Amino acid sequence: MRAYGKVWLVGAGPGAQDLITLRGARILGEAEVVLYDALVTDEMLELCAGAVKINVGKRCGQRSAAQEFINQQLVECAEKYQRVVRLKGGDPMLFGRADEELTALEAHGIEVEVVPGITTALAAAAAAKQPLTKRGVARSVAFFTSSTAPGHPDEVAIPSTDTLVQYMGGREAIATAQRLLAQGRSPDTPVLVMANVSRPDQRIERISLATLAHGLDTAQGPVLVMLGEAMKARDIP
The missing domain is CATH 3.40.1010.10 (Tetrapyrrole methylase, N-terminal domain)
Structure with a gap:
């Protein structure tokens, strides 16, 4: 052997x-x-x-x-x-x-x-100081990607959860936003766009679902998109 x-x-x-x-x-x-x-x-x-x-x-x-x-x-x-x-x-x-x-x-x-390693979604939530769950607002989270294997359907089902985290979420996230709006999701749904998480050129952008549906100014490097009511910016006393 x-x-x-x-x-x-x-x-x-x-x-x-x-x-x-x-x-x-x-x-x-x-x-x-x-x-x-x-x-x-x-x-x-x-x-x-x-x-x-x-x-x-x-x-x-x-x-x-x-x-x-x-x-x-x-x-x-x-x-x-x-x-x-x-x-x-x-x-x-x-x-x-x-x-x-x-x-x-x-x-x-x-x-x-x-x-195991720290997956990007958790590092992104920490960097933005934005929990993925929130008592009374969001108690379910889904990580998903639009990438599919050859021979499989190009359009995958969007998970039905309170907080959605889309990996590799550049242009694909725009299509996701458009589909969510068509399904009745509120245009005001908070969205966090994170690029180059944990790196010196990290970028955090807060937008709405409606804004995301009209386009995304993606930076060089990996992009993660998190959306749902838990992503609403906290009121600072």
Whole structure:
């Protein structure tokens, strides 16, 4: 039986180096090779200065081909190294295609451990000082994305919850706002648009659902959109 090293799927968190977990930072420091996402920051990679670093960011939008290539690279790295890290933005188990990577590794009998990270929605709520739930106002939250796998319908159902958090929410968030308005959601529904959460160029913008439906001035980098009555700015005494 072929001998393989061990693979860790590590959550890098939203971007800031000091928002990775202690366990994640330790494993990064011990890694021999790190395969990292496009959203992983340079300062995060400083934690694995002694490792071979391989950028496996999405290529030209061809998601299925890119993922198959990443799966193959993970297996090949496990053949060469004893300590392999797959470093993912946010949390590996949320919108990180962990299922495909776990399945590919397990098919070869490769040992895998998952190290959770802070998902961007929680970091965004903290940065904006805006809880996702609020007593008497919002007690349910849904994280969703409009991205779909090849062969699946382009338009996904919008979750029916008090607070909605849309990942990768650039142009897709505009379509979401238009659909919500068509479904009867109030045009005055508060919306928070967060770009580059936890990074030096972080941006926070407060708008309404009606404003979002007419367009979004997105900054460079990842955009997260949070909407619902819980997003209403607090009255400061």
